[in-house]
Amino acid sequence: MWSNRRGNGKDSEERHMVDFGLGLPAGPPPGDNARFTDDLAATLGKLGDTVRSIWMTDHFFWDGAPTYEAWTVLSYLAARFPDYEVGPIVLGQSYRNPALLALMGATLQNLSGGRFIMGIGAGWKEDEYRAYNYPYPEPRIRVQQLEEQLIILKRLWEEPGKISFDGAHYRLADAWCEPKPQKPIPILVGGGGYTTMKHAAKYADIWNLPDKPLGPYLERLAILRRHMEAIGRDPATMRCSWFGRLALGKSEAEAEARGLSRADKWTRENAFVGTPAQVAEQIQAFIEQGCDYFLVDIIGAPDEDVCGLFTEELIPALKEG
Template structure:
């Protein structure tokens, strides 16, 4: 199993600027053996991660800085919003990141959901089924731009290209679709995705989504095993279970969202042994890449995961 890190917060825990801490942390994570690094594609911090007025680095700008400072980790947005960029421009930006990173880019993409951001930058927020059709169109357009000889023309339901020159061409950029919508998103995943990601779900919920995905693969004539399964889970580690939950609660106090009650699934919150056991449950379901998301980049969780968990699973 490979391990990833979801860098959702730009909390630094020292006096470094957020952008510098991002690069330093990415270098450290690569040195510690992480295989995959992601940033959120949002305009400001989400309420369940922090506050709107926190420092927040744009996704592809941040990934470009990380690409220059690392050598091995795969890099992606988790996930790119299908509507924040013209799709032809997105194809160029992602292929440029792939060139800068030496072929380490994954296009993580989703249909978008945060309507307040759409309003803030003055773009329409279509209904869910239309957003999914637009996402499908964008994936097809990007694939055409990357694989067909320039100049590339494409005519889709919503988007088009007319003699686009896109060079250099990437060798292979995997498509990651994020989300668990059973009728639309997982069907699109079965049709187009090389990777699939679902955040914040219990092993039982993940198993159910896998069953749905398998059915969509059968309908689409796609091999289920061709899709790499990934999961992103909030993780907090301490010596004692109670201390881990107290740390989680303290970290969540620095957000605009209510803390998830203890009787509900918070993620993997506990001792190194408990976290390792939880990861093994996801691995047994067929997860290829397990991604941790420590709230506020909690330093102790990162240290304990590297020192006490990674080699145990």
């Protein structure tokens, strides 16, 4: 039950393999724009095929730090790093017109040779909505909008000809998405809300829950599986993923110093922190419950020691686990 495949788009339909994706920072360090791409290239050069995908968050600003626009970055990544899949973790559904997003996704899927994953969620960061003058309806409405977005994406990608749609929140009149994606675009739905997971059960290929320890993750996973069973969908057809920080050290103290010295909100229980053996044990507990895709922000990469602990100790320990 293991895979170290690169994301060449040829085997995305496979399930029950363990994969890693690399999560990126929201933007470059202050005053050093080149570090964003230089560090990424160096990190991937050291990680090689131990990761299969690259993931970018979708925010306009974050804690006052420099922030890049997600879709622009994804397009760059797809061209610069042709051996890896790319995806957003996750797009705020409110930020882009659904029909336009369908065309954007189809375009990127075709130009990348089938290496795009559509990660999407209901949206949550109210200060961004307010700052950029986006309407910020109550959670119930945003989740309804998410479902309509998912319906529109799938219809425009899969149905021939022009598409019309008359929803409570979004409407199309003879919308057009050509050329269609050259292969199906996997949909990742992110979120742990009851109704969000209901939509994931119906429309998603991958479900993601970020920054949760095992107990809360399993509680939500159980809800997701009940939703799937209620509509007659085999839970084995869904990939379950985790997104968050990973801090490795030669000792537990070194890992904690590296991984817990960021913002106070990133606590030990919401990340994988420790020696490679300790982190392998933490991750293995998720694997045994059905989580098989780990999207990780590797704290300290591209440091040689950090990347070496990941490739030479953590990955072999998991393969043996």
